[in-house]
Amino acid sequence: MSRLSLSLAGALAVSALCSPSFALSLPRCTWLPKSPAQSPSPRAAMASAYDPSSAKLVIFGGYDAGAYLQETWTYDGLTWTQEQPSLSPTARAAASMAYDATQGTLVLFGGYDGATHLGDTWIWDSASATWTQGTPTHHPTGVSGPMLFTDPANGHADMYGGYSGQFYQLTTWRWTGTDWQTVPTAHTPSARAAAVVALDRAAHEVVLFGGLASVNPWNTWTFDGSDWTLRSPAQQPPNRYNSRGAFDGALGHVVLFGGGAGGAAISDSWQWTGSNWEELQPVHSPTPRESFAMEWFPPTGSIVLFGGENGGGQLGDTRWFVARP
Secondary structure, eight states: OOSOSOSOOOOOOGGGSBOTTSOTTSOEEEEEEEOOSSOOOSBBSOEEEEETTTTEEEEEOOBOSSOBOOOEEEEOSSOEEEOOOSSOOOSOBSOEEEEETTTTEEEEEOOBOSSOBOOOEEEEETTTTEEEEOOOSSOOOOOBSOEEEEOTTTOOEEEEOOBOSSOBOOOEEEEOSSOEEEOOOSOOOOSOBSOEEEEETTTTEEEEEOOBOSSOOOOEEEEOSSOEEEOOOSOOOOOOBSOEEEEETTTTEEEEEEEEETTEEEEEEEEEOSSOEEEOOBSSOOOSBBSOEEEEEGGGTEEEEEEEEETTEEEEEEEEEEEEO
C-alpha cells in the first residue's frame, strides 16, 4: 500500500499489438514506453487531468522519496514542461483534478500534506498558465483521495467521496464556477476514497469502481449527471485502490489499469464495455504500480500514463496505451 493509501491507513504494427493467443473478440493493445526529452522526476499520487483548452495533460503535486511536491507539469505528446506560475496550491498528494467544460479550466480539490486533509479549491487556466484559489461559500469536507470528474450531462466539474482522516465520504458535489453545491441523488455508492472514476464518453456516464472504504467497495456504479446506478456486471476486476481509469477513444470504452490490492501493486488492464468488465491482454504492460497519472490524450489517440509507485519506490516513466478494436 502507498505511503498515503491515504494516510488511509514507436510504434508497433497493428497486427503485432497482441499475442496470437489473444481472444479474437477483444482488442489488440499494448503499452508503449516513451522517452520525452524532459520529464518530471519520479513521483506518485499526483492530481492529473487532460485540458482540452491547451491540448495538454496537466499534473500537479504528489510526493517523491523525500517530500510532498508543489510542481505543475504539462505534457504535449512530445515532452514534459515544468510550468512556472507565480502562485500555486500548497504541496500535497492525493488531490484530484477534472476539466470544467463550462469554464474551460481545470478544477483541483483536496489532498494531504502530511498533516492535514485539505479542503481548498484551485483553478488552472491554461490560457494564462496560472493557478487561482477559489473562494467558495460552501465546499466539501477536506479529504484525500476524492474522485473528481467532468459531469456527463452539463460539463461542470463534479466530485464524489474522499477520506477526511476519520470518515470516508459519500456526497456528490458540483462546482458551479464560483461555489460548490451538493447534488441530491436518489441513490449513491457507499462511502469510499481512491476509487477508479472515468467519464465514459460513449455512454455519456461516469464509471466508478472499487476504492478504499469501511464498507466493502468492490462494486461498479455509473452516474448520468442526475443519479447513481449500481451495475451488475458478469465479472469485475479484483478490488483495488489508487488505480486509474480513462476513456479510450479508439476502443470507445473506459480502460482501467493497475493500482494497489492487499498491500501490493498490480499491473492488469481491463475495459468497461458499458455493461461488463473484460480483462485485456496487452503484449507489453507497465510494471505494477499504484498512485499514477493516467488520462486519455486525444492528440496522440492514446492513453498516457506517468509515474506512480511500487514496492521499490516512486516511478518516472511515461507510457502510451495503444489499442485497436
